Amino acid sequence: xxxxxxxxxxxxxxxxxxxxxxxxNRRRQEALASKIxxxxxxAKRHRWIWIGSTVAAVGLILVLIFPLQKETSKHxxxxxxxxxxxxxxxxxxxxxxxxxxxxxxxxxxxxRSHALIETDDQQDAILADTIALPLAIEVxxxxxxxxAAVPLEAPQTTQVFIRESTRLVAKSxxxxxxxxxxxPITFLAMSSANEGDEFPNSITIKDFKL
Amino acid sequence: xxxxGFKQRILPLQPAMxxxxxxxxxxxxxxxxxxxxxxxxxxxxRDKLDKVLNIEAYGITLVKRRCIDLLRRRHPTQxxxxxxxxxxxxxxxxxxxxxQQARRLIDRLPDQQRDALLLKYEEAKSNQQIAEQLHTTPxxxxxxxxxxxxxxxxxxxxxxxx
Numbered sequence: 001x002x003x004x005x006x007x008x009x010x011x012x013x014x015x016x017x018x019x020x021x022x023x024x025n026r027r028r029q030e031a032l033a034s035k036i037x038x039x040x041x042x043a044k045r046h047r048w049i050w051i052g053s054t055v056a057a058v059g060l061i062l063v064l065i066f067p068l069q070k071e072t073s074k075h076x077x078x079x080x081x082x083x084x085x086x087x088x089x090x091x092x093x094x095x096x097x098x099x100x101x102x103x104x105x106x107x108x109x110x111x112r113s114h115a116l117i118e119t120d121d122q123q124d125a126i127l128a129d130t131i132a133l134p135l136a137i138e139v140x141x142x143x144x145x146x147x148a149a150v151p152l153e154a155p156q157t158t159q160v161f162i163r164e165s166t167r168l169v170a171k172s173x174x175x176x177x178x179x180x181x182x183x184p185i186t187f188l189a190m191s192s193a194n195e196g197d198e199f200p201n202s203i204t205i206k207d208f209k210l
Numbered sequence: 211x212x213x214x215g216f217k218q219r220i221l222p223l224q225p226a227m228x229x230x231x232x233x234x235x236x237x238x239x240x241x242x243x244x245x246x247x248x249x250x251x252x253x254x255x256r257d258k259l260d261k262v263l264n265i266e267a268y269g270i271t272l273v274k275r276r277c278i279d280l281l282r283r284r285h286p287t288q289x290x291x292x293x294x295x296x297x298x299x300x301x302x303x304x305x306x307x308x309x310q311q312a313r314r315l316i317d318r319l320p321d322q323q324r325d326a327l328l329l330k331y332e333e334a335k336s337n338q339q340i341a342e343q344l345h346t347t348p349x350x351x352x353x354x355x356x357x358x359x360x361x362x363x364x365x366x367x368x369x370x371x372x
Contacts, residue, residue, distance in 0.1 A: 009359070009363055011363055011366055011367070012362060012363055012366070014308075015312045015315070015362065015366070016331045018305065018308045018309050018311075018312045019309070019312060019316075019327075019328070019331040019332040020331055020334070021305055021309075022305065022309045022332060023331070023332035023333055023334055024238075024334075025224065025225050025228065025305075027334075028224055028228065028242060028245070029221050029224050031246075032220075032221060032224055032245075032246065032249050033217055033221060035246060035249065035250070036213060036216060036217055036220075036221075036249070036253060037213070039250065039253050040213040
């Protein structure tokens with residue numbers, strides 16, 4: 001409500017102008033203070049949104065990195081059987097104890113790492129019967145299935161690959177027939193399987209399916 | 211600089227910024243917009259303001275730039291002497307002194323006349339609002355204000371007797 005003072009004596013007008021000016025400035029300062037408060041609230045809100053999005057993004061990345069963990073929750077019937085650490089040496093020892101002709105060697109590959117299990121004959125495919133360690137059972141089981149899918153003509157090789165950092169697959173191939181078969185090894189969560197490493201020196205198995 | 215510190219340092223600059231904006235724009239409302247824009251600019255830079263040695267000069271320069279932007283927008287076809295505008299000096303300010311003089315006169319009025327006068331001309335309230343605040347009628351407020359102005363006029367014409 002602004003008065004134009006035109007109806008007031010000219011003598012009084014400067015005085016009233018001073019009052020009006022003073023009041024206007026105070027109101028402007030209050031409006032600015034309110035504006036600053038709004039900006040502050042907005043800045044805080046943006047900060048929380050940024051923190052929330054970052055947390056969400058990290059969560060999403062974790063979910064994408066460990067998809068097998070997600071799978072476990074979808075299939076609770078698989079059940080948690082054991083939590084064990086297996087090393088390359090343990091697997092190698094178990095394989096060799098059960099089948100003297102079998103051997104595990106590790107080789108480097110430009111794009112991925114793999115452990116190579118070389119077999120001389122079909123007998124090595126029954127490693128699962130004698131190896132006690134669950135990892136070896138699983139590997140052997142997958143090897144059996146993979147080998148069964150490929151005509152058994154020597155020389156035959158079966159390899160264990162690490163796919164997508166955490167997934168193990170057994171791949172059986174026949175160089176003469178050029179046929180191959182790849183089957184997943186159903187460990188549901190593994191860590192320490194870094195891309196570029198050799199066969200992981202330590203594999204933590206939280207869940208597996210026999 | 212946190213919000214409290216920002217308010218403490220920037221809000222006292224508002225009268226000078228407003229004066230400068232009015233001197234450049236010759237429009238009170240536009241000047242108010244320019245000052246608000248400049249304060250938002252300052253807020254955006256609040257983390258760097260601690261390093262600014264003369265915050266008043268910095269704020270005034272920001273206001274000048276906002277005024278130049280507004281002038282360009284208002285008269286897009288007219289050339290603007292930006293350098294001259296940036297050189298504009300801050301008009302001298304005696305408003306606080308004049309306000310204190312005015313208050314000395316007003317404070318001599320009877321309480322009701324003084325309150326009504328300040329609510330009307332400083333707080334820019336309507337007679338209706340003043341009447342509600344002083345628990346009387348709008349018509350009575352008109353009479354009180356008339357008497358207050360008459361008394362003030364007499365005081366100004368004959369300050370010795372008052």
